[in-house]
Amino acid sequence: MRTAIVTGVSRGLGDALVTExxxxxWQVVGLARTTPSRVAHGSYRFIRCDxxxxxxxxxxxxxxxEGIAASRPEAVCLVNNAATIDGxxxxxxxxxxxxxxxxxxxxxxxxxLSNLFCNVFDDDAIERRIINVSSGxxxxxxxxxxxYCIAKAGLEMLTRSLAAEHSSGRFRAITVRPGIIxxxxxxxxRTQSKTTLPSLDLFKGFxxxxxxxxxxxxxxxxxxxxxxxxVEHGRTYRYAEL
Numbered sequence: 001m002r003t004a005i006v007t008g009v010s011r012g013l014g015d016a017l018v019t020e021x022x023x024x025x026w027q028v029v030g031l032a033r034t035t036p037s038r039v040a041h042g043s044y045r046f047i048r049c050d051x052x053x054x055x056x057x058x059x060x061x062x063x064x065x066e067g068i069a070a071s072r073p074e075a076v077c078l079v080n081n082a083a084t085i086d087g088x089x090x091x092x093x094x095x096x097x098x099x100x101x102x103x104x105x106x107x108x109x110x111x112x113l114s115n116l117f118c119n120v121f122d123d124d125a126i127e128r129r130i131i132n133v134s135s136g137x138x139x140x141x142x143x144x145x146x147x148y149c150i151a152k153a154g155l156e157m158l159t160r161s162l163a164a165e166h167s168s169g170r171f172r173a174i175t176v177r178p179g180i181i182x183x184x185x186x187x188x189x190r191t192q193s194k195t196t197l198p199s200l201d202l203f204k205g206f207x208x209x210x211x212x213x214x215x216x217x218x219x220x221x222x223x224x225x226x227x228x229x230x231v232e233h234g235r236t237y238r239y240a241e242l
Contacts, residue, residue: 002075003027003068004227007051007113008082010036012183013133016219017079018044024223027073029064032082051082051109052101058116065120075127077227078117080110080155083133085185087147089196099147106151111158114173118166130173131226132159134236138177144197145189156236163234172233176226179239182212213239 004021008014009030018036021028022043030036031049049060068076084105087098114130121128137145138152155175162173180186189203197203206212221242231237 001027001071001073002077003029003071003073004077004079005029005031005065005068005113005117006079006081007031007049007109009046010034012185013178013181013215013218014079014081016215017081017222019216020219020223021227024228026227029068031061052104054104054108054112057109057112061113061116062120065116069120069123069126073126075129076117076121077129077131078113079131079133079227080113081133082109083148083151083185085145085148085188088144088189088192090144090198091146093196094147102147103151106148107154107158110155114158114162118162124168124170126170128168128171129227129231130159130162131222132156132173132175134175134177136177142199142202144192144199159236160234167233172231174226174231174234175236176222176242177236177238178218178222178242179213180206180211181215181218183215186212218242 004026006014006017006028009018010032015036018028018030022041027043030046033050035046047064082105084102087094087102110132117130132155134155135152137149138156141149159173159175186203189197190207192200194200225242226237
């Protein structure tokens with residue numbers, strides 16, 4: 001038995017990853033704030049979870065993680081996929097609460113879950129993997145999306161820290177920059193004003209030029225190349241490499 005824990009499964013890439021993992025006979029535990037509208041599946045369990053509530057996140061997920069460990073899976077994979085661009089706007093015009101929520105969902109929650117994962121799944125008999133879903137925004141500043149950029153840069157450092165601190169041959173931590181995906185986040189960005197999002201034309205250009213890739217296409221590549229196949233510990237994989 002192989003089990004994947006995927007965050008942000010209510011739509012977009014997260015929902016597509018669940019579909020693809022189930023097609024490869026993985027057991028899947030999905031986390032999201034809102035319940036996805038998917039057909040019931042015997043290998044899928046959904047847990048309603050607000051990733052912004054980082055103070056209670058570990059306690060909320062401990063029983064589920066321990067239950068997976070007790071089932072003695074041959075492999076377990078945590079995919080830190082959930083993200084938000086709430087808090088879009090230039091520094092100097094952001095509400096403190098929006099800053100807190102954006103960094104919590106995009107960076108603190110993946111760190112809390114990765115910490116819990118390493119604590120619970122400490123048996124070298126199990127093949128373990130953490131996949132952090134990042135973005136080119138981790139190194140290329142997008143004016144008006146500073147919170148997203150800051151968090152994604154931190155997420156990539158989380159991967160490198162995991163690789164530095166956990167050297168077991170049966171544990172791997174990696175980052176993936178999945179490219180420009182046709183998701184609700186992209187659509188939301190295109191609705192903003194240039195005052196709020198000075199990089200607006202970039203997002204409109206992605207859409208107009210047909211550069212956006214369907215979530216299911218990206219999910220197939222991620223599962224085949226990064227979940228199932230061997231990977232290099234601590235590495236950042238880009239969409240073109242999948």
